[in-house]
Amino acid sequence: MKEVLQHILPKDKVEQLLAIGQVKTLQKGDYFVRAGEIPKGFGFVKSGLFRYVYITPKGNEFTKGIIMEHDFISSYSAMTSNAPSHFFIEAMEDAEILVIPYPKWLLLFETDVFWVKFLLKSIEKGFSKKEKRERDLLLLNAETRYLDFLEEYPNIDKRINQTIIASYLGIQPESLSRIRKNMHT
Incomplete structure (x- = not known):
């Protein structure tokens, strides 16, 4: 985990994050967050692939997002407002993640301006990705x-x-x- 985090964080910040986190493995099909649960933290994906998915009472699935290695997974608005998540976060492959408890993150965040800047960059990245996805779906x-x-x-x-x-x-x-077939002919 340490070597992967060193690609995105300074060495001393890696140590801070590892000190408050816990490495967890999930199997394909496991949920990191379930709809209706209040998320207690977020994760950093070392390996594996995840999706954010809405599942209707009739079992219809709508994939909201895909998260790959070296990115964060979270039902962020539910976590920060201490409210139930509206969607599931499902492992689409066996995965290894670093789980960061939200209360411990807040302590780090409140005591070191680096983490404020880091969160801002992460939110900007997520917002830009969300905006592009919405634009693409509409246009x-x-x-x-x-x-x-x-x-x-x-x-x-x-x-x-x-x-x-x-x-x-x-x-x-x-x-x-049909699209795939047309592309191969």
């Missing part, structure tokens, strides 16, 4: 969204099933199959 056709998806997440189509990709793109699996 681009399904084929263009798929091509952009493959560019943003290289080789991910070999790691997750097409149903999840279709869900992320906001299309039916049959439409994705």
